[in-house]
Amino acid sequence: MANHTRQEMATQSGRESKAAKSGNRDGFSPEHVKNLSSVLNALLADYFALYLKTKNFHWHMSGPHFRDYHLLLDEQADQIFKITDDIAERVRKIGGETIRSIGHIARLQRIADNDYEFVPAHGMIEELQADNQALAHSLRSAHEVTSRCGDYATTSLIEVWIDEAERRSWFLFEATR
Numbered sequence: 001m002a003n004h005t006r007q008e009m010a011t012q013s014g015r016e017s018k019a020a021k022s023g024n025r026d027g028f029s030p031e032h033v034k035n036l037s038s039v040l041n042a043l044l045a046d047y048f049a050l051y052l053k054t055k056n057f058h059w060h061m062s063g064p065h066f067r068d069y070h071l072l073l074d075e076q077a078d079q080i081f082k083i084t085d086d087i088a089e090r091v092r093k094i095g096g097e098t099i100r101s102i103g104h105i106a107r108l109q110r111i112a113d114n115d116y117e118f119v120p121a122h123g124m125i126e127e128l129q130a131d132n133q134a135l136a137h138s139l140r141s142a143h144e145v146t147s148r149c150g151d152y153a154t155t156s157l158i159e160v161w162i163d164e165a166e167r168r169s170w171f172l173f174e175a176t177r
């Protein structure tokens with residue numbers, strides 16, 4: 001019991017000194033760190049959700065356009081996955097904390113999973129197109145917060161991520177016309 005208490009105290013004081021150290025890195029106020037972390041972690045959860053859905057559809061694709069769609073979704077999944085590390089590291093660079101688990105992603109994601117056993121090819125493409133459009137919208141909202149907080153590095157990265165989301169959305173839209 002005594003050991004347990006000492007351990008708890010050590011963890012507690014470790015937490016306090018860590019919090020004190022990470023409080024005001026790069027001049028961001030605790031309020032800004034909180035707001036930036038919140039929008040960035042929600043985006044990160046969306047990117048993981050969209051990554052897995054894009055891979056899910058890449059794996060379960062069928063129909064006459066199998067090869068084209070299968071390859072297109074693989075390209076898009078690679079691009080989406082690469083961004084996850086940039087987002088998480090931006091949160092750490094500004095002094096915040098980021099996602100720790102699949103459960104954490106599930107609590108924050110706004111892009112819905114699709115666990116259906118069968119989804120027709122055009123349904124997959126249309127759903128991903130809508131998801132990428134929704135992601136671009138969330139990125140625009142996040143851009144407002146990062147500019148307001150003076151986080152120029154994240155703001156400029158988000159501008160690139162918006163272009164990429166719009167490009168994915170465009171490819172998916174044109175593929176089904």
Ligand SMILES: [Fe+2]
Pocket residue numbers: 058074
């Ligand atoms: Fe593959």
